[in-house]
Amino acid sequence: MTDTAIADPQTSADGASVGAARSRSFARRARNGGISLLWALAGVGLVIVMWELVKLLGNFIPLPLNTSDMTMPHVWTMFAAMGEPEVRGSENTVLDAVIAATFRSLLLAFGGFLIGVAVGLLLAVIMQRFLFAERGLLPFVIASQTVPLIALAPLIVGIGNQIEIGPIKWTTTYSVMFIAAYLAFFPLSVGALRGLQAPTPTSQELMRSYAATPNQTVRKLRFPSSIPYIVPALKVSAAASVVGTVVAEISTGVRGGIGRLLIEYARQITSQPAKVYVAVFGAIALGLVVAALVTALDVYLTRNLPKEKSA
Amino acid sequence: MSTATTEHAVHADGIWKIFNEGQPNEVTALQDVNLTVESGEFISLIGPSGCGKSTLLRVIADLTDATRGDMRVAGHTPPEARQQQLYGMAFQQAALFDWRSVRRNVELPLELQGWDKAKRKARALELLDMVQLADFAEHRPWELSGGMQQRVAIARSLSVDPAILLMDEPFGALDEMTRERMQNELLRIRKETGKSIVFVTHSIPEAVYLSDRVVVMSPRPGRITHIIEVPLGSERDEDTREADTFFDAVTAVREALRGRVGGSDARAKVGEV
Numbered sequence: 001m002t003d004t005a006i007a008d009p010q011t012s013a014d015g016a017s018v019g020a021a022r023s024r025s026f027a028r029r030a031r032n033g034g035i036s037l038l039w040a041l042a043g044v045g046l047v048i049v050m051w052e053l054v055k056l057l058g059n060f061i062p063l064p065l066n067t068s069d070m071t072m073p074h075v076w077t078m079f080a081a082m083g084e085p086e087v088r089g090s091e092n093t094v095l096d097a098v099i100a101a102t103f104r105s106l107l108l109a110f111g112g113f114l115i116g117v118a119v120g121l122l123l124a125v126i127m128q129r130f131l132f133a134e135r136g137l138l139p140f141v142i143a144s145q146t147v148p149l150i151a152l153a154p155l156i157v158g159i160g161n162q163i164e165i166g167p168i169k170w171t172t173t174y175s176v177m178f179i180a181a182y183l184a185f186f187p188l189s190v191g192a193l194r195g196l197q198a199p200t201p202t203s204q205e206l207m208r209s210y211a212a213t214p215n216q217t218v219r220k221l222r223f224p225s226s227i228p229y230i231v232p233a234l235k236v237s238a239a240a241s242v243v244g245t246v247v248a249e250i251s252t253g254v255r256g257g258i259g260r261l262l263i264e265y266a267r268q269i270t271s272q273p274a275k276v277y278v279a280v281f282g283a284i285a286l287g288l289v290v291a292a293l294v295t296a297l298d299v300y301l302t303r304n305l306p307k308e309k310s311a
Numbered sequence: 312m313s314t315a316t317t318e319h320a321v322h323a324d325g326i327w328k329i330f331n332e333g334q335p336n337e338v339t340a341l342q343d344v345n346l347t348v349e350s351g352e353f354i355s356l357i358g359p360s361g362c363g364k365s366t367l368l369r370v371i372a373d374l375t376d377a378t379r380g381d382m383r384v385a386g387h388t389p390p391e392a393r394q395q396q397l398y399g400m401a402f403q404q405a406a407l408f409d410w411r412s413v414r415r416n417v418e419l420p421l422e423l424q425g426w427d428k429a430k431r432k433a434r435a436l437e438l439l440d441m442v443q444l445a446d447f448a449e450h451r452p453w454e455l456s457g458g459m460q461q462r463v464a465i466a467r468s469l470s471v472d473p474a475i476l477l478m479d480e481p482f483g484a485l486d487e488m489t490r491e492r493m494q495n496e497l498l499r500i501r502k503e504t505g506k507s508i509v510f511v512t513h514s515i516p517e518a519v520y521l522s523d524r525v526v527v528m529s530p531r532p533g534r535i536t537h538i539i540e541v542p543l544g545s546e547r548d549e550d551t552r553e554a555d556t557f558f559d560a561v562t563a564v565r566e567a568l569r570g571r572v573g574g575s576d577a578r579a580k581v582g583e584v
Contacts, residue, residue, distance in 0.1 A: 202406045205374050209400040210420045211393050220419065224410045304410045306453040 048075050073274040078281075081274035094275055098261065098282040105245050105257040105286055108173065112180020113241035113290075119181065120188030120237065124226075125218065127189075128196040138193075145186050149244070153179060153251035172254045179248035183240040191233025195226020228305065231298045238294045242287055258282050319383065320475050320507030321348040321371055326380035328366050328533075339532035340366045344380070346526060346535060350474070353501060353508045355518035355525045357564065363533020364511045364526075365479055371509060372400055372477050385474050396424065398475040399468030403483045405460035407452035407467075414439065414448040417467045424471060431470075438466040441500065458489040462496065469504065476508045483513065491552075494520055498547055515568070519543075519560045520552060527567040537567040 052075060058067025069077070082095035123141065127134040156175045163170035199221050207217045249259025258279060265276040328341035341363045348354045356364035369375045370382055373389035384392035392398055399420075407416045414435045421431035439445050442462040444455075452460055461481055468476060482490045494517060501508060512518050518525045519541055527537040541560045543551055551557055 200404070200406065202402050202404045203408075206400065206402070206406050207423075208374060209372055209393060209398075210423050211396060212423045216423055220423070221408070224408065227410070304451065306409060306451070 051075060070270070070273050073277065077274045078277045081272065082278050084272070084275075094278050098258070098278050101256060101258045101261040101279075102282040102286050105242075105249065105259065106289060108176050108249075108257060109180055109241045109245040109286070109290060112177045112245060113184050113238055115177065115181035116184025116186075116237055116241060117188055117234070120185040120233075121192055123185070123189040124192035124196055127193050128222065129214065129218075134193070141186060141189055144182070149179065149183070149247055150251055152182070153248055156182075157252050172252050175252055176245060176248040176254050176257070179252075180241040180244035183244035184237040187233045187236035187240060188230070191229045191236075192226055195229030196222045198222075198229060199225045227301050231301055234297060235291070235294050238290045239287070242290050246283060246286075258286060319347050320350050320352065320385060321346065321354075321509060322381075322383040323347070323367070323371075324381040324383075326367070326370060326382055327378045328363065328370060328375070329378045332378060341370070341377070342532040342534040344535055346538075348475075348507055348509060351505050351507055353510065353521055353523045355510045355512055355522040356528060357512055357515065357518045357525055358528030358533075358568065359530055361530040361533065362528035363530070364528050366533065367528075368477055368479055368509060368511050372398060392475075396420070396471040397473055398477050399471065399473040401461075401464050401468045401476070401478045401481045403480040405452070405457075405464040407460055407463055409451065409453055411452075412449050413444065413452060413455070413463050416452060416463055417470055419467065420470045434470060435466075438469055439463075441469075441503065442466045442496065456489075457485055458493060461485065461493060465497070465500065469500070469506075474507060476506045478508065478510045480511050480513065482517065490514075490517070495548070497521065502545075515561055515564050516552070516557075519557060519564060520547065525560075525564050527564060529570070536570070539563050539567060 051072070054063070054065075055067045055072055055074065057063065058065075058072075066072070073081075082098075083093050086092045086094050086097040123137060127137055153175070156178055157172055160170045160175045160178065161172070196218070203221055203225070204217070207221050212220065245257065246259040246262070248254075249257040250263055254260060262276065262279045262283065265272075265279045269276055323344050323346040326341055326344040327339070330336075330338045330340055344363075344367060346354075346367075356367060358364050366375065370377050371384055371389060373393040376389070382389055385397045387395065387397065407413075408419070411419070414432065417435040417438055418426075418431045421434060426434070436445065436448060439448050442465060444459060444462055444466070447455060447459065452463065455463065464481070468478075482493050485493060497508075498521065500506075508521075510518070510521060520543075522541050525539045525541060526535055527539060528534065529536045539560065542556055543554070543560065
């Protein structure tokens with residue numbers, strides 16, 4: 001009689017509803033995704049309408065901001081500016097130049113992000129494993145972020161340019177990537193450290209009772225447990241690597257990226273006021289692409305976790 | 312003495328566990344504990360909070376070490392027993408890993424021992440079948456009820472086929488109905504596998520229903536005060552819960568916990584330590 005006691009109808013009913021709930025939640029997520037996209041587009045539309053409304057209003061009443069075409073060009077002027085030649089007589093349009101610069105900055109930001117993530121994770125694992133490392137390193141990790149980037153950039157370029165290892169010559173491009181990585185590693189190392197320390201004492205004792213080695217405990221318990229902490233940290237790191245790239249491009253004066261383009265176009269504001277806005281769109285697109293990539297990573301990493309737990 | 316201990320599942324000889332020894336906040340968690348768990352025997356440790364029952368289990372499991380005394384687990388020292396996976400462990404929290412399917416949770420100890428994929432999958436499915444969760448092998452733990460999660464945890468503790476099961480209030484977080492079903496389940500698994508079991512609980516009826524012997528412990532300092540044999544035989548089912556012998560044993564354990572031993576109507580055999 002004890003054998004049948006456990007497989008009661010209630011238990012199997014639970015199981016059936018679990019499967020159904022899964023497919024329902026997938027359909028709901030797809031629908032929610034479509035609705036979110038519509039809202040996002042509506043938001044962009046609203047910004048355009050507001051922009052033009054403010055400009056229109058400025059013609060009739062004095063506003064605390066300059067609404068002339070020089071500082072606030074019409075939205076359609078901005079779009080028209082995309083198709084203009086980048087420099088007089090050039091084949092390339094402004095849009096071409098912005099896309100190329102955005103793509104280049106994206107590569108630099110991505111490189112910096114990857115280096116930052118690798119360094120951040122490594123530091124977190126070392127700090128989790130060795131208490132003296134946490135005590136010794138963590139203050140430096142935190143202090144590293146209090147140094148102003150503007151002060152740091154010339155230093156990195158100056159030191160970096162002297163580096164020459166065989167055929168590999170350090171260029172200012174590496175300095176940009178380094179600065180992006182410098183900003184990106186921090187949120188990840190702190191977030192991952194918290195995550196690696198997150199497993200409950202019971203889980204840790206369980207691993208001990210299985211005679212698991214410290215490496216096994218990191219791989220099979222600590223690292224998977226840290227995912228809900230790592231994912232939000234990745235988002236912050238990704239944003240930091242984009243900001244780091246753009247700021248580093250400006251402060252090191254490296255050519256070809258969106259940061260430098262922003263400065264160049266801003267100087268031309270008297271002749272072509274709409275041009276700088278195209279570069280701004282490029283910078284926004286850069287941020288959106290990185291955010292989309294990290295969100296895709298988020299979905300992948302948290303696919304097996306309960307939905308309320310994933311951040 | 313140590314030559315005979317290989318026969319025993321657990322043999323504790325004069326075990327002391329003192330926290331902060333020599334400090335002002337010194338606590339004697341275990342005072343001169345002597346206990347032998349025979350091979351295939353089901354032993355419950357019962358007592359109020361702070362009586363050292365969990366500490367004793369943790370000493371057996373090498374999750375903490377004894378301050379003094381000799382502990383043998385299947386004839387080995389606790390660290391050896393742990394390294395050789397001679398025991399399986401279950402806690403009050405099922406502590407299943409959310410990111411693994413139910414089956415891969417059961418596979419975890421085998422994975423750590425380096426079993427190959429096909430073998431550990433077969434073993435996990437066999438165990439999930441035993442705890443009647445074969446249909447849920449590919450589900451996620453968080454999709455399961457508390458009782459089902461605890462059954463997965465038991466399957467996991469059995470995966471390396473240890474001689475001994477150490478259970479620390481495994482049903483403590485379950486509701487009464489689920490709890491009684493799980494007790495029947497555990498008795499069935501015990502009969503099928505012949506494991507020796509050391510079971511920590513707060514519940515007197517649970518201890519009596521499951522055990523061959525109930526070890527009654529008392530706090531400050533944590534020590535064994537009585538060991539009570541439960542004369543219910545090896546065949547136990549729902550009717551057992553309403554039998555006179557069951558109630559007598561419950562009474563005996565209750566009186567032992569109160570410190571009043573051998574009350575007039577306690578017919579269960581009571582051995583004072």
